[in-house]
Amino acid sequence: MHRFWLTASVLALASAASAQEIIELEGLTVTATAAPIEVERSGTSVSVLEAEDLNDGADALLADRLNRLPGVSFSQTGPQGSTANLTIRGARSRYIPVYIDGILVTDPSGTNVYYDDFGGFGFGNVERVEVLRGSQSALYGGSAVAGVIDISTLPANAPEGTSGNLGLSFGSFGSVSTSARITQRHGPLTLSLGLSRDRSDGFSAASENDLNLSTAAPGDKNDEADGFRRDRLTFGARYEVNSDLTVGLNGFAEEGETEFDEFYSDDQDNNGFPTFNFGDDVYAYTDGTADEISERRARGLRAFAEFTTGAWDHVADVSVYTIDRDLSSPTVGSPDGTPFSSSFDARRLAFSYKTTSQVTSDWRLSFGLNIQREEVEATSLPGGDADITTKGLFAEALWSPSDQLDVTATLRHDDHSEFGGETTGRLAFAWRPTQSTTLRGAVATGYRPPSIDELYGDYVFFVGNPALDPERSRSYELGVDHRFGNGASVSATLFRLDVDNLVVYQAGTAPLFIGTLTNANGTTRREGLEFSFDAPLGERLDVFGNATFMTTDDGSGGRLARVPGREFTLGLDAQLTDRLDMGLVARHVTDRPQDNTAAFALVDMDPYTVVDLKVGYDITDTTRAYVAVHNLLDEDYELVPGYGTSPRAIKFGINASF
Structure with missing residues (x-):
């Protein structure tokens, strides 16, 4: 692997040195540094998706679209609404904070504190998405180990008068x-209100390959569809008091319901009592009932003020996020199972402040603080509730000694109510030897604090561990971006992420078999190469694609589960006439590590290729109709052993703006 790093670095440097085209680069990132900055100056691997990139694709979920970005992978245990996991550079959702309109929306009651609705979040009213890759703990605090995802549903620059879509x-x-x-904008006041609704009858979460419909008893087939519904309201108000002060309020409310399938364990030898000798049991995802329900309600509210005093710009906000989840199964088809019901209620109250000034022509300084308190009420917690408070301070310096070079240094210290202090840092650079080429790199440290559930959760066969230490990480990346004179572009990034103190499950022993969590020895490693390109072929055809090559080490020489070694995306957009266009995208995933079935048996995971097609027609300048086909070739594959994926599916749609 070291030889690979050296070879790729030399190729990247050689590519940059040969670049001579002069092209003006555009685009801002609002998340990579403490204050907005041009993407090419940030030194960060960042992808930005605007509304026009999202509105007329074959995907049902926002995560499906993110899945086609370099370094991003998505897996799901069934149809829309079911449990899902998004990874960045092989690091799972617990390492990725997610913000929606400035509100942190990871679930404090989850075992790993991650965003729990990637499986249900659609495209309704999504205006912009930024995906940062690489450790960002120095700016965003704990858990920003793999990157950050920022989702905006409110328009940034509404025109005067009434507009909408x-x-x-x-x-x-x-x-x-x-x-x-x-959206209504009248002088200094802007108001916005959005509604979205998603409904689906779904398909069976149980994989067709595991239903055994020909031999199963009628009640055990569980080939019923697992449906989904989600309603979401968003709102925002912004008022420019004067040239130095703007105040605002934004928020959202959402609720929904998802059907799911529980484990079926057909006990053959133990007279209805669960066994830990899994060879005695036949496991499948087919319990024969259709009444397992997951209900979810989430609310977010944020008040903010943006103001200027002298040479300093300030932003202060306070936000609250609440989430309630209920899981229930009144009946079960499994002879080993029993009906269950559980509930989880969580609240996060957060305050943040940052200030930025261009103190000289060469230096921009930023300072900030964050305070948040997370409270959880759950049937799994002794006493029924627990809470954690985190306080953080950061400083960031952006040094720009010339038009070609930017260096960003960020330092942060957090104080956690359960384990004390943690200091993280990040150093990034962006050097532009020509206006068309950017060399960038970053080194950073990060950490992930144990969650409330990991510390104190108490289930039938599992208890938390209050003695857990935070996971600590180190990340490195080196990249090059280049634009050609004809508008084509290429980008390549080498990356590596090392994690110590990985929190892992420790199985229980006889006679009670009560498991817990522990910090593993050794270092978990993820490293590889991301490559992407975009090439216009004439005025009406554009070809684009990306590839991710990755190797992983779980700390003991094995591979990390569900992290493919190679992922490829290739697509084209064609403007067939002035109003008619077509897009085709293929995603191929291979070199997948073995994965566990429900019976904890390792199975091989086959490569797969999914092709999506869309055709759009501009009825008018403001109205667009489209048809999209997901899984055009009707590929039969699994992302997680035992769980089904969508066969060929078609979607018709229309979007209009005014």
């Missing part, structure tokens, strides 16, 4: 999605 789509599996947003 409407969206409707329907298709396979009884899916219907609707969205509407209206």
